[in-house]
Amino acid sequence: EVQLVQSGGGLVKPGGSLRLPCAASGFRFSNAWMMWVRQAPGKGLEWVGRIKSKTDGGTIDYAPPVKGRFSISRDDSKNTLYLQMDSLKTEDTAVYYCSTSSHWGQGTLVTVSS
């Protein structure tokens, strides 16, 4: 069974940092392209970024609102995807999801507030 298990959310002050892990199981993680998607309160889904598999070049792309502040990485030896979020802003408050496109994590809430 494919599972994506997320952790690491919480409350952080503006300008702070947070790292979100996403632990994968039930499929060949190293071959998967992975993405992060968020949903701010009362808003729609917003694509955050995507990392390709290493065999496909490992290219990482980010949505303009987070480029330069967020960083996506993967540890294929641990079957884990990461989202490093720095210089957080109040507008980054959202539920964050990791996804293979067909399978999704349960989501984790990140609240940026003083």
Add this chain to the structure above:
Amino acid sequence: DIVLTQSPDSLAVSLGERATIDCKSSQSVLYSSNNKNYLAWYQHKPGQPPKLLISWASTRESGVPDRFSGSGSGTDFTLTISSLQAEDVAVYYCHQYYSALWAFGQGTKVEIK
């Protein structure tokens, strides 16, 4: 960057009736070398992660009821729910994975009339 615009923003449909959602892309998402449209449809209910319904514009995912269908090519796409059921109340999103920067449409809320 490719922008996806859905219409309408919301619609109310009677049980058993047809619901149609359109998605227009600012650029073609049809890759000519394989003749595939890099467009998907998701269903999102409150408190749950999104669910993939349709990929490649018209390929229904395993386990998705056949009342859901996707059509279109290039820049214009449609999700059709042929006979709306109570459990279909949700927000529906189109999603392009053609360009380097992926994107979602703004969403269409489907309710029961």
